[in-house]
Amino acid sequence: MKNNEESTALTPPDISFDEIERVGNAPAATRVVGDWLLTFAVESTGLPTRLPSAPWRSERHGMDWQLRHTLPTDGWRGMPLAQVETPRWAAWLGGELYGTPDANESVKAFLDGRNVTLNGHFLLLAHEKRTGEWHVWTNRHATLHAYLATDGRRTALGTYMPAVAAATGRATLDWEGLTSFFGFGFFAADRTHLVGVRILRPATHYRFDGRGRLLSEERYWRWRHAPDMARSYDETVDEFAALFSTVMTDLMADGRVALPISGGLDSRSTVAAVAAGSPTIERLWAYSYGYGDDSVETRLAGAVAGARGLSFDRFIIGPYLFARLPHIVAALEGFQDVTQARQAAVAGEIDSHADYLIAAHWGDVFLDDIGVDATHVPSGGPAELALMKFRKLGSRWLLEQLCRPRLAADPHDLLQGVVGDELERAGAADDADFRIKMLKTEQWSARWTTTSLRAFQAAAFPRLPFYDARLVDFFCTVPTAFVGGRRLQIDYLKRYAPDLAGVPWQATGRDLFRDQGDTLADVALRAVRKARRVASRQPVIERNWEVQFAGAPGREGLAQWLLRPGLSLHEFVSPRAVAELLEMFARDPHKDKRAYTVSMLLTFSAWLELLESGRARA
Numbered sequence: 001m002k003n004n005e006e007s008t009a010l011t012p013p014d015i016s017f018d019e020i021e022r023v024g025n026a027p028a029a030t031r032v033v034g035d036w037l038l039t040f041a042v043e044s045t046g047l048p049t050r051l052p053s054a055p056w057r058s059e060r061h062g063m064d065w066q067l068r069h070t071l072p073t074d075g076w077r078g079m080p081l082a083q084v085e086t087p088r089w090a091a092w093l094g095g096e097l098y099g100t101p102d103a104n105e106s107v108k109a110f111l112d113g114r115n116v117t118l119n120g121h122f123l124l125l126a127h128e129k130r131t132g133e134w135h136v137w138t139n140r141h142a143t144l145h146a147y148l149a150t151d152g153r154r155t156a157l158g159t160y161m162p163a164v165a166a167a168t169g170r171a172t173l174d175w176e177g178l179t180s181f182f183g184f185g186f187f188a189a190d191r192t193h194l195v196g197v198r199i200l201r202p203a204t205h206y207r208f209d210g211r212g213r214l215l216s217e218e219r220y221w222r223w224r225h226a227p228d229m230a231r232s233y234d235e236t237v238d239e240f241a242a243l244f245s246t247v248m249t250d251l252m253a254d255g256r257v258a259l260p261i262s263g264g265l266d267s268r269s270t271v272a273a274v275a276a277g278s279p280t281i282e283r284l285w286a287y288s289y290g291y292g293d294d295s296v297e298t299r300l301a302g303a304v305a306g307a308r309g310l311s312f313d314r315f316i317i318g319p320y321l322f323a324r325l326p327h328i329v330a331a332l333e334g335f336q337d338v339t340q341a342r343q344a345a346v347a348g349e350i351d352s353h354a355d356y357l358i359a360a361h362w363g364d365v366f367l368d369d370i371g372v373d374a375t376h377v378p379s380g381g382p383a384e385l386a387l388m389k390f391r392k393l394g395s396r397w398l399l400e401q402l403c404r405p406r407l408a409a410d411p412h413d414l415l416q417g418v419v420g421d422e423l424e425r426a427g428a429a430d431d432a433d434f435r436i437k438m439l440k441t442e443q444w445s446a447r448w449t450t451t452s453l454r455a456f457q458a459a460a461f462p463r464l465p466f467y468d469a470r471l472v473d474f475f476c477t478v479p480t481a482f483v484g485g486r487r488l489q490i491d492y493l494k495r496y497a498p499d500l501a502g503v504p505w506q507a508t509g510r511d512l513f514r515d516q517g518d519t520l521a522d523v524a525l526r527a528v529r530k531a532r533r534v535a536s537r538q539p540v541i542e543r544n545w546e547v548q549f550a551g552a553p554g555r556e557g558l559a560q561w562l563l564r565p566g567l568s569l570h571e572f573v574s575p576r577a578v579a580e581l582l583e584m585f586a587r588d589p590h591k592d593k594r595a596y597t598v599s600m601l602l603t604f605s606a607w608l609e610l611l612e613s614g615r616a617r618a
Contacts, residue, residue: 034070034078036094037158038125038134039167040212042066048162048611050076050330056163060090062132064211067092075327076458077351079144079159084108088129094159095122095144096461098250098468119469121462123159123200132210140221141467142202142446143453148214149197155212161192161199161333162611170196175406179414182398182600184390185337186448188418193334193607202446223438225429227479236482241496243474244465248273251358251463252280258354258460259286259310260343261301263506265489266363268304270465272497276308285353289315289346291541300506307499313349320345321548322557326610331454334607335447337599339545341455350459359462361449365437366466366475369484372433382432383420386439390419394593397581398600401573433480490515545595549585558582558598561605568608569601 034054037047041064049055054070061067072078084091084107091111097103097120109116111126118124123144124137136146136157147161149168156167165171177191190198200206203221208214231239248270251257259274261267274280288301298314305312321328321339328344343350350357370389378384399411407414419439426442429435453462465471475483482488490512493501501512541547548554562569562578569578578601585594 030080030082032072032078033081033094034072034076035158035160035163036070036081036092036125037068037156037160037163037167038065039068039157040065040155040208042154042156042167044167047166048160050160051327062210065134074351075347076331077460078457079461082107084111086111088112089126090129091124091126093122093124095139096120096463097122098247099470117469121464121467125157133215134208134210134212136200136206136208137220138200138202138204139467140203140469140472141441141450142200142204143450143464143467145450145454146200147192147197148200148206149194150212150214151196155208155214157208157212161197165192165194165197168196170194172196173406175403176414176418178604179399179403179407179411180418181335182403182604183392183395183411183415184444184448185392185596185600186444186451187335188415188443188447189422199447202442223427223429223476225431225434225438225476227431228477229479231477233482233488236478237488237491237495240474240478240488241492243470244269244492245273247465247468247471248358251356251465251468252284255283255355256353257284257463258350258357259284259305260357260359261286261288261304261312263297263300263504264364265486265493265505266360266367266466267301268493268497268500268503269363269489270358270360271304271308271310272493272500274308274310281309281311284310286310286312287315287346287349287353288312289317289342291317291544291547296506300503303503304500307503315346315349317342317345317544317547319548319550319553321544322553322560325557325561325606327458328455329603329606329610331458332451333454334603334611336451336603337596338603338606339543339548339599341452342544343452343455344458347455347459350456354460357456357460357462359453359456359464360466361453361464362441362445363466363489364486365440365445366472367483367489368486369480370433370436370440372436374432377432380416382435383416383423386423386436387416387419389436389440390444391415392593392596394596395600396592397594397597401577402604406572431480543595545599546589549589549595549598555586558602561602561609562598567605569605573601 035050037056047056049070051073054073054076056068056070059067059069079094080096082093082103084093084104086108089111091107093103093107097106097118099119100106106116106118107124110118120139121143122139123146126135128135146157146159147164148157149164149170151168151170154168156164158164172195174191174193174195177187178193180188180191190201192199203219205218205220206214207216259270261271274284286305288298290298293316302312302314324344325338328338328341332338332341372385403411422443423439426438429438456462494512504511549558562582563575581597585598589595
């Protein structure tokens, strides 16, 4: 990790990596860039960028290739990028490594073939000088995304998908990929919106020749679930506590760090790693957001922050989506329902308070069971079980109206097939629950959860404790029974952070010391609160779409992006069908999960209109 001054200092745009001096203890030639793009046999200029204020700049070039980057700008803070030079290699580390005192030396050792594992939120790009070959390594869980496209002559590789597609002339919609997007809420396998444009997979080493031809694609890490049955439950809790403290200490070691807090357990666990009175607190800023002054989430978050003396702000999420939609689509690149990234509403606040942000994503997966009953697996086996968990209610209209007319196969069969293929690819495990967890991490996490990190990245660079390889290796040794029902996490908080365990958990309304179920007082309190809501005639708002689509501004925004004459969307579904959907949504938005249908249709339409690669062919 690097101190704040080192990681955020920008090099003047007319200075190349070769001319940047080492700053402090940071890896050589470290700075912040917006995106990077490597192209082969691409002569085109004017390639699309994430934001118009940050054009592509030539970084290095050879006879057949060119490396470009953009600078960070308002609305996109990008990533740290360090150059590492050895006699054999020129390498670029995008993102951050965890658990190493010297990222530069770790990368050198890794490239030299020494027994070094790179751990963190990163992408590694390397050019072998003697052979002219190019190499890319994704991190274990592909938390920092990059894309690959080729047309047989031109090849492009980079962190912004529209530029990768445009550089290779890829503009044909991939309806098999879009079927998974509408059916699951994320693109399955390595597919994207466009034929021939793929995302780089987790834990994979890609090797290219000097002309950009893919020579090999090799997985370098595989799942291995091996529960340590000799370790007692109490010992497991203690081991998790010690390891989690080490990871969190590493991630909070430098810079101004934001701590998002909710009413759940994962963000609370990150706060538990902050000792009351620690000097680290001076660099931390905690915040939470809800949908009203009476938000339970912000009230509980404030209590958690207050228990450790953290600076804390609470925000009320109001209508913001349509005013900021271009920036949101630029960050998410059309890979996630635009209503899901509510952090976009407070991006300006994050930007002004922090350089880094602790994103506690995926803790609720590793520290819980998936809910698989090994004695009642459906007739279709684990693949059918996974399909049931992945398939989104509300997807039927999208699949029938948009996908079925453009597919040779039945959409359901296609979804079932891709889940089966990806389950086999993820590997086997004796524990049926953990096997689905492996698949969910390989697909749901890599394709949906980590997309939302870019909404943070628009303001501050995320740091990811629950994707740290040290913790994942530990979770692979924990029996599912130990984490089921959040048991281990609850006991960790009760044992190591009793002050935080005493704050009610939003999911139950009870503190963690009261795990015996509802008392008569709990039932009575809920009844009183419900009566007050009924009397006030104020609905309880629990979802972002309820705010963004409400009232005249919401209706006008939906009409602009779904019904406006001339929209590209109408090449694929008739305006009349869309109007009928919106009428049904207005009458009863909760029926048939119509909010999902409308949100995903909005996301697709905005992608078609706003991203350069969206000038797509059916």
